[in-house]
Structures are given as C-alpha cells and as structure tokens.
Amino acid sequence: MTQQRDIVVAMTGASGTMYALRLVQTLLAANRSLHLIVSDAARQVAVQEHDTDLPRTGADADGWASAVRAVMASERAREWGFGENSLELKGSVQTPGLKDFSSGAASGSYLTDGMVICPCSLGTLAAVSSGQSSNLIHRAADVHLKERRKLILVPRETPLGLIALENMTRVTQAGAVVLPAMPGFYHQPRSIADLVDFVTGRICDQLSVPHTLFQRWSEPE
Ligand SMILES: Cc1cc2nc3c(=O)[nH]c(=O)nc-3n(C[C@H](O)[C@H](O)[C@H](O)COP(=O)(O)O)c2cc1C
Numbered sequence: 767m768t769q770q771r772d773i774v775v776a777m778t779g780a781s782g783t784m785y786a787l788r789l790v791q792t793l794l795a796a797n798r799s800l801h802l803i804v805s806d807a808a809r810q811v812a813v814q815e816h817d818t819d820l821p822r823t824g825a826d827a828d829g830w831a832s833a834v835r836a837v838m839a840s841e842r843a844r845e846w847g848f849g850e851n852s853l854e855l856k857g858s859v860q861t862p863g864l865k866d867f868s869s870g871a872a873s874g875s876y877l878t879d880g881m882v883i884c885p886c887s888l889g890t891l892a893a894v895s896s897g898q899s900s901n902l903i904h905r906a907a908d909v910h911l912k913e914r915r916k917l918i919l920v921p922r923e924t925p926l927g928l929i930a931l932e933n934m935t936r937v938t939q940a941g942a943v944v945l946p947a948m949p950g951f952y953h954q955p956r957s958i959a960d961l962v963d964f965v966t967g968r969i970c971d972q973l974s975v976p977h978t979l980f981q982r983w984s985e986p987e
Contacts, residue, residue, distance in 0.1 A: 779807020847957025880916030
C-alpha cells in the first residue's frame with residue numbers, strides 16, 4: 767500500500783460552504799491528514815449560509831470536527847436531508863493562516879496527495895490562473911501546479927463570463943482539474959444532501975479517496 771500523504775483543502779468565498787464541510791467530514795472519516803486554509807470571504811459566506819464562524823487559524827482536528835458536527839446537526843442541514851451524523855472523524859488537521867508562507871503547503875518539497883479549492887471563488891480562480899501568490903491558498907495552488915500534483919478547483923458562479931471561462935481554460939492547460947459545483951440529476955436525488963454529496967463524491971473520486979456518497983451509474987441498489 768502506498769503511503770498516504772496530507773491533502774490541502776482551501777475554502778474560498780464562493781457560495782457552497784456545505785460542499786467544503788461535507789468534504790472535510792468525509793476526508794476526516796477516511797482518516798486523512800488535512801491542511802485547511804480558509805479565506806476571509808469564505809468565513810463571511812459561512813456566516814451567511816450557516817450562521818457559523820469557521821474555526822480560526824491554529825484550530826486542530828477536534829475544533830474542526832465539532833464545527834462540522836454542529837453544522838451537520840443544525841435544523842437547516844436536517845431540512846436539507848442530512849441524517850444522523852454518525853461518521854467517526856479520525857484524521858488530523860493543521861490550520862495555517864492565510865499569510866503563513868512558512869507552512870508546508872507553501873513548499874514544493876513538502877509532498878502531498880493533492881489540493882482542493884472548494885468552493886473556489888472566481889477571484890481565487892483568477893489569482894491561480896495568473897500565478898499570483900499573494901496568500902497561502904494561491905501559493906499552495908501554484909506549488910501543486912509546478913510540481914505537477916493534483917489540483918482540483920470547484921468554482922461556483924452563474925452565468926460565467928469570458929474572463930472566468932478563459933481562466934478555467936488556462937488552469938486546465940496548466941494541469942488543474944476544474945470540477946464545477948454542478949450536481950447531476952441522473953442518480954435521482956431526493957434531497958439537497960444528495961446534490962451536495964454528488965459534488966463531494968466527485969471531488970473524492972479525483973483524490974482517489976473511497977466513499978459511498980452516491981450510488982454510481984449502473985451500480986445495483
Ligand atoms: C454571501 C456571498 C456569496 C458569494 N458567492 C460567490 C460565488 O458564488 N462565486 C464567486 O466567485 N464569488 C462569490 N462571492 C464573492 C467573493 O466572496 C469575493 O469575490 C471575494 O473577494 C473572494 O475572495 P477569496 O477568493 O479570497 O475568498 C460571494 C460573496 C458573499 C459575501
């Protein structure tokens with residue numbers, strides 16, 4: 767079995783905090799070690815969408831696990847169809863600050879199994895596509911591209927203008943995977959939770975992390 771390395775998960779200020787929380791929950795349940803980097807705008811969106819303050823810089827796995835559990839146990843999450851939160855969260859978490867350029871994620875010599883920006887704002891997409899490194903999210907993304915490691919961007923915006931489309935083309939040409947928060951309906955979702963889990967599961971597929979978040983096409987029930 768190959769050695770499992772850390773995964774970098776960045777949250778930025780696009781709508782869809784729940785995608786990120788469900789991803790963090792799934793990766794921690796899979797016993798993965800995470801570097802969680804959160805932009806200021808992502809914190810604003812989390813307050814808007816879930817009335818929640820995301821854990822601060824330096825928070826550990828317990829802090830993140832309890833934040834994820836609190837959102838998952840909220841009335842809104844129940845209305846959306848998320849059930850009992852029975853997943854045991856076993857992985858570990860580092861939460862470097864946005865300007866912590868001495869963090870492992872900022873260096874190419876620190877090996878990882880990849881990076882996900884979920885959700886990815888169009889602002890962060892633009893920064894990644896133009897090679898800016900003005901915060902740790904941009905720098906870590908640039909490192910993943912230059913090291914030819916997996917970088918997954920999960921943008922959410924509609925409609926899309928030419929600049930965003932060109933930026934998506936550019937990061938794809940540089941080796942990133944653009945995985946829009948764009949759930950399918952062919953698996954006959956019954957709830958918002960099913961839609962969230964479809965996108966989250968597709969991200970896990972890209973990271974080669976096993977999951978049971980949705981039923982695969984042609985898979986028997
Ligand atoms: C409630 C809320 C929802 C937002 N939704 C989106 C969105 O879906 N997509 C997007 O690209 N930007 C969205 N924005 C704007 C970004 O947060 C803004 O461009 C910010 O500068 C992004 O910064 P960041 O990339 O450092 O997180 C939203 C902002 C707020 C406050």
